[in-house]
Amino acid sequence: MSGSVSHEERLARAALTGVIEPGDELMGRQLARLGAERVWRALERDEPLPEVSAGRWAGLRLRAERATPGPDLEEMARCGGRLVCPGDWEWPGQLDDLGETRPVALWARGGCSLRFVALRSVSLVGARACTDYGGHMASELGAALAERGWTVISGAAYGIDGAAHRGALAVAGPTVAVLACGLDVAYPAGHRELLSRIAESGLLVSELPPGERPTRGRFVQRNRVIAALSRGTVVVEAALRSGSLITARRAAGLGRHLMAVPGPVTSGLSAGAHRLIRQEATLVGGADEVIELVGDMGEVADTEAGPVVPRDLLGETAGRVLDALPASGAVTVAEVARGACMAADTALARLLELGSLGFVEHVGDRWQLRHCHGRHALPSVSHVGAGA
Known part of the structure; x- marks a missing residue:
């Protein structure tokens, strides 16, 4: 057995685990004041401890007699x-x-x-x-x-x-x-x-x-x-x-x-x-x-996020262009630029990127959402570059 407790102390505490009920505050005070060896010796010799009533002492003694x-x-x-x-x-x-x-x-x-x-x-x-x-x-x-x-x-x-x-x-x-x-x-x-x-x-x-x-x-x-x-x-x-x-x-x-x-x-x-x-x-x-x-400092819970949809993978500018397209029907680049509040050439560049990813399609001189995907169309790549 490791530690600094003497054999006599260990024997006394082993005996007292069968005598003192768990959580007994009165006997806990006695242990803190006198130590386990003195408390056990008092029980063996029937030398009542202060604060312990005669009835209580009698019960402790009965338990002590059968301690092994x-x-x-x-x-x-x-x-x-x-x-x-x-x-x-x-x-x-x-x-x-x-x-x-x-x-x-x-x-x-x-x-x-x-x-x-x-x-x-x-x-x-x-x-x-x-x-x-x-x-x-x-x-x-x-x-x-x-x-x-x-x-x-x-x-x-x-x-x-x-x-x-x-x-x-x-x-x-x-x-x-x-x-x-x-x-x-x-x-x-x-x-x-x-x-x-x-x-x-x-x-x-x-x-x-x-x-x-x-x-x-x-x-x-x-x-x-x-x-x-x-x-x-x-x-x-x-x-x-x-x-x-x-x-x-x-x-x-x-x-x-x-x-x-x-x-x-x-x-x-x-x-x-x-x-x-x-x-x-x-x-x-x-x-x-x-x-x-x-836990210790730095052990923090992972930030929970909702499920990622393809729309979440788009950059801010591309997202604004996608939002400018109506749910149905085709519109011109100028209409998209006005809805997204950006220059027409910038809107066209983003439309071309969105088209390559499968979000939109080019119909003549107009653009529309791909009907098979809608606003949450599945992109063909895992992310869009910083320019988007």
């Missing part, structure tokens, strides 16, 4: 896992923004460095019972972000989470799943194969030691880690009471970029995302727009 930090560390090592502690080289410094609710430590499984992959990362969250549209957008965003070198972070749940992870995996990109249970617990059960794939090419991360089961409160607290790890959070699809909105509020509270993908106004699963857009989130429709917000 040594075996837990050995078990994780056998399956390619480890405990990442504050002070380790692999510890992501952005988690310190959580203050007193900072994780005691993080159990991790996978070959990637958590600190490294989290440097350029985006969280994608949303509804579990998502629509086909939501699943498609999450998958597309996950793949496009991963192709651009960004790590996709989510919670491995059904719906948007799973689609985002699969999108990143489809292009062999890194992805991190933050779980609300021990890393040896396949939850949800239907994502057992997906979790294995994430562990092979990305990372599984949890605040909880092996064997711990998910609870409602742990899902809620898991969201703060998802929000803190990344530079920004994208809500892909969410109802008004979606749990993903908790992640969104956490991200905004931490000063992270908050984004949301719009959906059909007739869909209840888009109502939460639309409310975020009205209140505080930035509307995004693709990976480029996400990266423009969370």
